[in-house]
Each structure stands twice: as structure tokens, then as C-alpha cells.
Amino acid sequence: MGVAVIVGTRKGAAILTSKDRTDWRMDFRLQGWPVTASCRDEQERTYIAVNSPNFGVAIFVSDDLENWRQLASAPRYRPEDRGNPEHHRLVAQMDFEGKLKGGGRFVDQIWTLHVAHGAIWAGVSEAGLFVSRDRGESWQPVDGFNEQPGRENWFPGFGGLGLHTILTDAKNPDRMWVGISAAGFYRTDDGGETWARKDDAVHSFGGNCVHHVAHDPENASVLFRQEHFGVYRSDNGGDTWRVLEDGLPVTEMSDGHRCSFGFPMVHDRKSGATFAVPLDGDNFRFPRDGQLAVYRTKDGETWHSLSRGLPPNCFAGVLRGSMAGDQLAPGGLYFGTTAGTMYASPDLGESWSEIAAGLPRILSVEAYAD
Amino acid sequence: MAIRLQLPPALRSVMGGERWVSATGATIGEALHDLSTRHPPLGLHFFDERDAIRRNLVFVHSGALIRAREAASYRLRDGDELILTNALAGG
Numbered sequence: 222m223g224v225a226v227i228v229g230t231r232k233g234a235a236i237l238t239s240k241d242r243t244d245w246r247m248d249f250r251l252q253g254w255p256v257t258a259s260c261r262d263e264q265e266r267t268y269i270a271v272n273s274p275n276f277g278v279a280i281f282v283s284d285d286l287e288n289w290r291q292l293a294s295a296p297r298y299r300p301e302d303r304g305n306p307e308h309h310r311l312v313a314q315m316d317f318e319g320k321l322k323g324g325g326r327f328v329d330q331i332w333t334l335h336v337a338h339g340a341i342w343a344g345v346s347e348a349g350l351f352v353s354r355d356r357g358e359s360w361q362p363v364d365g366f367n368e369q370p371g372r373e374n375w376f377p378g379f380g381g382l383g384l385h386t387i388l389t390d391a392k393n394p395d396r397m398w399v400g401i402s403a404a405g406f407y408r409t410d411d412g413g414e415t416w417a418r419k420d421d422a423v424h425s426f427g428g429n430c431v432h433h434v435a436h437d438p439e440n441a442s443v444l445f446r447q448e449h450f451g452v453y454r455s456d457n458g459g460d461t462w463r464v465l466e467d468g469l470p471v472t473e474m475s476d477g478h479r480c481s482f483g484f485p486m487v488h489d490r491k492s493g494a495t496f497a498v499p500l501d502g503d504n505f506r507f508p509r510d511g512q513l514a515v516y517r518t519k520d521g522e523t524w525h526s527l528s529r530g531l532p533p534n535c536f537a538g539v540l541r542g543s544m545a546g547d548q549l550a551p552g553g554l555y556f557g558t559t560a561g562t563m564y565a566s567p568d569l570g571e572s573w574s575e576i577a578a579g580l581p582r583i584l585s586v587e588a589y590a591d
Numbered sequence: 592m593a594i595r596l597q598l599p600p601a602l603r604s605v606m607g608g609e610r611w612v613s614a615t616g617a618t619i620g621e622a623l624h625d626l627s628t629r630h631p632p633l634g635l636h637f638f639d640e641r642d643a644i645r646r647n648l649v650f651v652h653s654g655a656l657i658r659a660r661e662a663a664s665y666r667l668r669d670g671d672e673l674i675l676t677n678a679l680a681g682g
Contacts, residue, residue, distance in 0.1 A: 253601040275647040275677035276601060276636040291605045293631035300641045325641050 222590075224547045225286060226555050227269065228563055228577065229256030229585030234269055235563070235577055236286050242553050242567040245576045250289060251281060258542065259587045260334035260341065267589070268341065268357060270331035278328050278345075280357055295328070296343045296351035296360045298367075302326035305373055308347045308382040330383065333542065337389035337397075337438070344384035348375065348401045350413070365414040366399065366407070376428040378402030378449075385541055386434050390441035398444070398459060403430035406446070408459050419459030424450035424478055433541040435488040435495060443521070445488060445495045447541075451480030452497060454521065468524035469516055470509055472502035482506075485544035489552035494519045494569055496546075496554060498539045507536040515554065517570050530573035531564060540584060547588040557583030592617055594671040596626070602675070605632050619650055619673065620663035647678045 224242055228235040233252040239245045254271035261267045267286060272278045278296070281289045304326035312329055326347050333344040343351040343360065350363040375382055386400035395412040398419070406429065407416040420429040423446070430449035437443070442458040445465070454465040469481035483499045497516050501509040508514060513535035514528035537560035544556035554570050557563045561580035566573045595611050603610060612630070616622035623644065627634025639645055643659075650657040650665070651674035657665050658678075667673075 251604065253604075273601065273636075275645065277639065277645060279605075279632065279635050289604075291632040291635075293635075295635055298640050302640070325639075327640050 222549065224549070224553060224588055224590055225267075226545070226547075226563070226565075226576075226586065226588045227256075227259040227267065228557055228580065228583055229259060229269070229542075230557075230561065230581040230583055231255050232581040234259075235580055237563065237576060238286070239576075242547075242565065245565075247577055248286070250286075256585060258331050258334045258343075258585050260336050261587075261589045262336050262341065262356065263339075264356075266356065268334055270334055270343070272330045274329075278331055280331070280334075282357060292357045294353075294357065294359050296331065296345050296349075296362070297328055298326040298347075298349070298362065300325070302367075303373065304347055305375055305377070305382055307375075308377045311377050311379075311381050329381070332383045332385035333387055335387035335389065337391075338394040342387050342389075342397075344387050344399060346377075346381045346383035348372070348377075348382040348384040348404060350384055350387070350399055352413075363413045365409070366416050369416065372404075375401070375404035377404075378430050386431065388434060388436055388441070388444075389438055391438040392441070396441065396458070398434065400431040400434050402432070403428040403449070405429035406431045406434065406459060419455075420462075421460065422462050423448055423453055424480065426450075426476060432484045433486040435486040437488055437490045437493070439490070445486050445521075447483050447486040447497055449482070449503065450474060450478055452483075452486075465518075465522070466524070467522060468518070468526075469497070470499050470501070472509070475503050483539070484541035485539055485556065487544050487546050487554065489546045489554075489569060490548055491550045492519065492552055492569055493521070494552070495521065496544065496570060497524070498544065498556060500538055506538045511536050513558075513564075515556070515566075515570050515573070527566075527570040527573075529571065530566075530575075535560075535562075537562070542585040543583050545586045545588040547590045549590050553588065555586055555588050557586050559583065592622075592667050592669045592671070594622055594667050594669075594673060596622065597672070597674045599676055602633065602636055605636070606630065616667065618663065618667060619657065619665045620644065622667065622673075623662075649676050649678055650674065651676060 226237040258270040349367040388398040390396040446453040453462040513531040537558035547553040563577040614622040
């Protein structure tokens with residue numbers, strides 16, 4: 222029942238370990254590096270992605286969570302690749318010398334790492350997809366996705382043009398999905414050669430700001446989606462979507478649309494339950510009236526609030542990558558706030574406890590059962 | 592030219608905790624390329640996709656600040672010591 226939780230923060234990785242999911246030990250590694258994503262491969266190697274406005278993007282690996290080494294390679298665009306002007310405009314606040322305005326395309330963050338079918342996939346900003354088939358020693362761009370016509374017109378979310386969600390089908394290696402803020406949700410059925418938008422009937426303001434999507438890779442076509450404008454479900458791999466907000470708090474958004482707003486979406490494979498953390502709309506981005514609560518749907522239709530052990534005075538947010546499940550039975554859930562507090566539940570969200578506090582802003586959370 | 596470069600704390604973790612590294616090159620750009628060849632993980636932090644020195648890197652040489660745009664061609668002498676830091680940000 223041992224679990225390791227990799228908490229990526231603005232200033233390093235908090236590595237929380239527990240043998241019983243009750244008592245936790247913490248190490249703080251890779252100090253000084255913003256930690257934006259992590260994954261673990263089939264041979265139990267853990268990968269941590271870091272980025273820095275000064276020193277760029279890199280990946281560290283460890284086989285024991287104590288000794289870390291940086292890989293010599295990381296996802297990188299080609300020198301001749303052309304960038305997206307709107308993404309440049311957003312990241313230019315850190316561009317002290319105006320160089321990005323020269324039109325290049327640069328990897329400025331790894332948003333997600335995903336292990337499937339013997340490969341590691343990386344979703345990055347400026348939005349793109351990369352794959353490594355040699356445990357991160359080399360990375361190849363997925364040109365079928367990255368070089369789609371029209372990418373120069375993709376519109377970024379506030380955090381930039383980031384590819385933050387990668388989903389795969391355990392039974393079909395040719396099918397996968399990716400989500401980009403705010404260029405929408407895409408699916409390939411031919412191993413990444415061609416891609417199609419899958420945003421039908423999802424409320425949009427022009428682009429589709431998908432926040433996160435979760436599923437069971439063994440039942441891959443049932444998708445649970447947290448969009449900027451609401452929560453949706455698809456039963457056909459994203460071909461069609463319907464609103465799934467029964468029981469969720471709904472609020473008025475900045476454009477007047479009423480829906481449930483939030484970022485993470487996590488699926489527990491053994492129970493079939495799905496979890497979200499609603500926030501009070503895109504104007505406030507903290508829990509309504511400060512009551513932090515996780516919402517769960519067991520039947521995939523109706524949501525219920527779970528707040529036992531969570532604080533009534535939380536005015537922080539929970540970012541899209543900052544919640545994860547350990548996939549044990551019963552499922553353990555873990556999430557962290559932008560105020561640097563980590564919460565854990567050993568019982569599918571029925572009860573929660575604080576397992577770390579005083580951390581820097583939490584950017585990413587992944588959980589691994591030993 | 593043989594020179595020495597002091598790494599900032601974040602990059603020392605890439606080099607097993609080493610504070611100073613040795614390099615050869617007639618310019619800062621050449622010295623960084625030499626280091627990148629011998630220590631590829633460092634190269635990711637020195638150069639972007641277009642092989643330009645990352646824009647926020649700053650070097651201190653004999654008390655003078657050298658910004659990224661000047662560093663590639665900034666000439667070095669044998670025995671020089673450089674401090675690698677980054678542009679100040681924040682308040």
C-alpha cells in the first residue's frame with residue numbers, strides 16, 4: 222500500500238512517501254527548479270520535467286527518488302519552425318530582449334508527461350507533442366500534430382498555448398487524444414499521422430479552452446472533460462459531448478454563460494469514479510465562499526460534494542495538473558493548491574487530511590503506488 | 592584559451608554539485624559550445640532551439656556585465672574566470 226506523490230512546485234519537487242497513506246515523509250528535491258510534470262515508466266523510473274525562464278526546459282530521472290540526474294535531451298523544436306504570434310505575445314513578459322518576436326518556435330514548458338505503449342509522450346508549450354521511445358534519451362516531434370495547417374491562428378489561454386492533456390487507449394495504440402488551451406481537443410486514429418478536432422457542442426468563445434480530460438484507458442472512449450465553460454461527458458471518444466453538471470456548483474462566467482468552472486479532472490479506474498474541484502467561476506477562481514470541496518461522480522451522471530477534512534476558508538486555486546489518483550483499492554486521491562497546501566484522501570474522497578503545507582505554488586501532482 | 596566558469600546554484604545540480612567548470616574557447620560562445628559538447632545536459636540550459644545563448648543569461652567578467660546578445664562574440668583571454676548568472680527579475 223506504499224505510495225509516492227511527486228508534487229511539482231514553483232521552486233522544486235516535494236516528494237511525499239507513505240507506507241500506509243496516513244503517515245507521510247517529505248523530501249524537497251531539485252531545489253530552485255519549477256517542476257511542471259512527472260511520470261513513471263513500466264520499469265519504475267520516475268521522470269520530472271522542469272522549466273526556468275532563465276535556463277529552459279529539462280528532464281531529470283531517478284530510479285530511487287533520491288538520486289537524480291538530468292537527461293541530455295529534452296523536447297525541442299527545429300530551428301526553422303515558426304512560432305505562434307499570440308503565444309509570443311503572452312510569453313514576451315519574460316522576454317527581456319524581445320527575441321521571441323523574431324518568430325521562432327520554442328519549448329518553454331513541458332505541461333504533461335504520459336507513459337503508454339512503451340513510449341513517453343510529452344505535451345509542451347508552445348503547443349506541441351513529442352515522443353521518446355528510448356526512456357527520454359532522445360525526443361522526436363510528432364509532426365502530424367505539430368505541423369497542422371492553421372496552428373499559427375491557434376489562440377492561447379492565459380497561461381500560453383499549452384498542450385497539457387494526453388490520453389491513450391490501452392487497447393488501440395493508434396488512438397490518442399490531446400488537449401490544448403485554448404485550441405481545443407484533438408483525436409488521432411492513425412498513430413498520430415492525422416488529427417481531428419473533437420469539440421462538438423462544447424461551449425466556445427471561438428477557441429475551445431479545454432482545461433483537463435480524464436478517462437479509463439481500458440474503457441477509453443468514455444471521456445470526462447473540464448472545459449473553461451463547463452463539465453462534459455462523451456461516450457464515443459469525443460465525437461459528441463453532453464453537459465454533465467448535475468450536482469455541481471454552477472456560476473455565472475465572465476461572458477454570462479452559466480456553468481461549472483474548474484481545472485483538474487481525475488478518474489479512478491478500479492471504482493469508475495471521477496473527481497473534479499469546482500471553483501467559483503473564471504472571475505474568482507477559488508472555491509465558492511472559501512469552502513474547499515472535491516466533487517465525485519460514481520455513476521458518471523451525478524456529482525456529490527466531499528469536503529470532510531477540507532478547510533472552509535480556502536481562497537486558493539487548484540491547477541489542472543495538480544490532482545492525481547494512486548489507482549489502489551480503495552483509490553487514494555491527492556491534490557495541491559496554489560497556496561502550497563497538499564491534501565490526501567485514502568478512501569475515494571470520503572475524508573481528507575492535509576499532508577504538506579507551506580510549499581511554493583503547486584503546479585503538478587502525480588501519485589505512484591509501489 | 593582555457594577559462595573557468597562559475598555555475599549558478601540551479602545548474603550545479605546538473606553537474607553533481609560542481610561550482611566551477613573548465614572550458615576552452617576564444618569567446619564566451621565558443622566556451623559554452625565546448626562545455627555543451629562535453630556535458631550535453633548543460634547545453635540545454637545555455638542554448639535555445641536556434642542555437643542562440645538563452646536570452647536571460649548574464650555573465651560577469653572582471654566586474655563587467657555581459658548580456659546574452661553580446662556574449663557569443665565576447666573575447667576571452669587564457670585564464671579568465673567568468674560568473675554565469677541570470678537577469679535580475681522581481682522586486
